[in-house]
């Protein structure tokens with residue numbers, strides 16, 4: 001029997017560590033940002049005050065008795081973690097539960113007038129409306145008439161590097177340099193620390209029969225290039241069907257929900273030039289069922305994908321390829337563990353029921369599948385910053 005590799009699960013308790021800074025600094029900053037974004041009433045302000053106190057100095061509180069998803073969270077571990085310090089439980093779990101309680105505090109789950117109001121929407125919309133987005137869309141005109149393989153590769157890279165458009169990440173990165181570019185990778189270290197793009201293309205041949213499951217990450221300037229890639233794959237027969245997995249409710253600040261998909265497609269259809277055509281084709285693909293949106297509850301679970309429920313496993317099993325976008329999805333795909341970076345990506349994703357790929361910029365310490373030379377070069381040039389700075393990316397494939 002093959003040996004199943006393992007490594008320590010990331011916790012948030014070590015002062016000075018990246019997970020600790022997310023819990024101790026990023027979460028309070030997110031509460032501040034949300035509070036300033038809406039004219040909330042006194043009840044919501046009180047609930048936000050209580051969450052701030054709990055998540056910095058207190059313990060994990062249970063959900064209200066009438067919460068619609070109390071049983072689900074109990075099954076996801078709440079019974080064992082309630083009453084414990086936020087910093088002492090798995091980092092993935094405490095982060096995820098923080099977002100659940102933040103939505104509770106602002107009345108997102110209702111009942112009441114604030115039900116369904118996404119506390120992160122102003123930030124998401126600002127990004128979608130930004131001039132940078134206009135410029136990115138205008139650049140599509142230059143791809144018209146370019147050979148298929150070249151255009152598809154450009155769109156794949158657009159989707160990959162679009163993963164830096166993460167509004168939660170930028171709250172932390174603001175004091176350093178949130179606008180770092182791929183060129184920041186030093187001459188000795190590659191921007192792409194692993195590149196299995198050939199294997200990825202081999203799983204999506206232009207035969208027109210495959211189903212691609214794309215597990216989306218951020219809305220706005222990540223989702224737009226994801227959708228452009230989807231349109232390209234459908235247009236050129238590399239996928240006959242695409243299932244876009246989004247979050248059932250707002251999460252990790254900018255994670256995409258169905259409402260964000262609608263905003264992104266409308267943004268494209270309203271744009272001039274080639275972007276407009278991509279938007280129209282996506283619209284048609286949604287209308288005729290070639291592109292569907294899925295919002296499975298497990299997409300917001302505080303657990304690794306190895307623990308996914310049977311219905312989701314069956315869905316992924318029918319896909320020709322499942323692509324996981326982004327850092328958090330990567331953490332959940334490989335398990336949120338401090339793997340030695342040379343751990344095999346194929347081994348840690350062996351549980352997955354079909355071919356699987358990760359497209360991700362590196363924004364946490366979780367990484368697998370590097371060769372020893374690349375790891376050594378990165379450590380020498382950047383110490384540990386390459387793991388969390390968002391300036392490096394990877395394309396990894398298993399099960400090809």
Ligand SMILES: O=P(O)(O)OC[C@@]1(O)O[C@H](CO)[C@@H](O)[C@@H]1O
Pocket residue numbers: 022026095163166168169217218252325326327328329331363364
């Ligand atoms: O999934 P994404 O949007 O690429 O990144 C999410 C992220 O910003 O959030 C986590 C910390 O909160 C980190 O793992 C990661 O940097």
